[in-house]
Amino acid sequence: MIENQESIRTLLCELQQAILKAILAERARSTVEALAAVSQETAADTIYAIDRVAETTIHSWFCAHWPSDQPVEIVMEGLEDDAVLTYPLGTPVGETRLKCIIDPIDGTRGIMYDKRAAWILAGVAAQRGADTSLADIEVAVMTEIPTTRQWRADQVSAIRGCGVRAVAIDVRDGFSSQALRLQPSRAHEVRHAFGTVSRFFSAGLALLSRVEEALWDRLYGQPDSPSPLVFNDQYISSGGQFYEILAGHDRFVADLRPEAFAKLGILSNLACHPYDVATALILQEAGCVVEKPDGQPLDCPLDTTTPVSWAAYANPELADAMRPALQAVIAEYL
Numbered sequence: 001m002i003e004n005q006e007s008i009r010t011l012l013c014e015l016q017q018a019i020l021k022a023i024l025a026e027r028a029r030s031t032v033e034a035l036a037a038v039s040q041e042t043a044a045d046t047i048y049a050i051d052r053v054a055e056t057t058i059h060s061w062f063c064a065h066w067p068s069d070q071p072v073e074i075v076m077e078g079l080e081d082d083a084v085l086t087y088p089l090g091t092p093v094g095e096t097r098l099k100c101i102i103d104p105i106d107g108t109r110g111i112m113y114d115k116r117a118a119w120i121l122a123g124v125a126a127q128r129g130a131d132t133s134l135a136d137i138e139v140a141v142m143t144e145i146p147t148t149r150q151w152r153a154d155q156v157s158a159i160r161g162c163g164v165r166a167v168a169i170d171v172r173d174g175f176s177s178q179a180l181r182l183q184p185s186r187a188h189e190v191r192h193a194f195g196t197v198s199r200f201f202s203a204g205l206a207l208l209s210r211v212e213e214a215l216w217d218r219l220y221g222q223p224d225s226p227s228p229l230v231f232n233d234q235y236i237s238s239g240g241q242f243y244e245i246l247a248g249h250d251r252f253v254a255d256l257r258p259e260a261f262a263k264l265g266i267l268s269n270l271a272c273h274p275y276d277v278a279t280a281l282i283l284q285e286a287g288c289v290v291e292k293p294d295g296q297p298l299d300c301p302l303d304t305t306t307p308v309s310w311a312a313y314a315n316p317e318l319a320d321a322m323r324p325a326l327q328a329v330i331a332e333y334l
Helices: 005-029 049-065 205-220 238-246 257-264 280-285 316-333
Strands: 038-041 046-048 072-076 098-106 118-126 137-145 152-159 164-170 176-179 194-197 250-255 289-291 310-313
Touching (some): 005 049, 005 118, 005 137, 005 152, 005 164, 049 072, 118 238, 137 238, 137 280, 152 238, 152 280, 205 257, 205 316, 238 250, 238 280, 280 289, 310 316
Parallel strands (some): 072 098
Antiparallel strands (some): 038 046, 098 118, 164 176, 289 310
């Protein structure tokens, strides 16, 4: 178990605010084309110039602020799985006490074009070497990177067993903040509300569309009117999708891309990875359900390449109502 969990939460919140400030400053002096320039192709994803701003800030912040008595190993998008990064710098992994998984910008493609907010994600677990997994995360924080049209960046955090804390940060005035109440939906169905099977890119698009159509047909049948019964929102950010459930905007999201890619024989890195679900603890602490699509607990290694499938529901009753239909559709199509 992590000692001083509250201080770790405070550190992660401060880290993410430092990243946010750096990104906002760089955006103010750069063009869209500069921010969207491809910096690197990794086994996990494409790294863009805006991602490098976040990564540089992370390194300088850890060097300056991370306490030396809490040596930590960093797992982060942009680092290969065989790369070793620890703070204090040079600490042998075997001597670290914590493992921190970070997505510096979850939703890069949306924010670099100023289209939709992205998120900074981080979770910290007690170090168990290669056995450390998502289920070990005890502290998690997510911070919004707003578009230029927004004055507010929400920051949400959780400590296992202690619930959720949320604040709204005013990015116009030196980052003052005020408490924010997030309320996931208590509804037991998704009729006339938002529910989504993720299909952000062309790979697997047709198959995943059929899966979603079959899911709603199995649950609710064909609508009696020409108006849509369930609404779809393709938010290209797992953290953003988590937030939409936390805020009560969405009731259900499932990411089944790994199953679809396997079914179709597609070799693609455009799937969810462990750093994308680093803040699943926040949903759980808010009373939501986030699990594997087969209903088993969501867990995965803390690395940068493992493909992760997940399903998130606004509340346990909705999960109970939807889970059998989702599993039946997966068995039929995937």
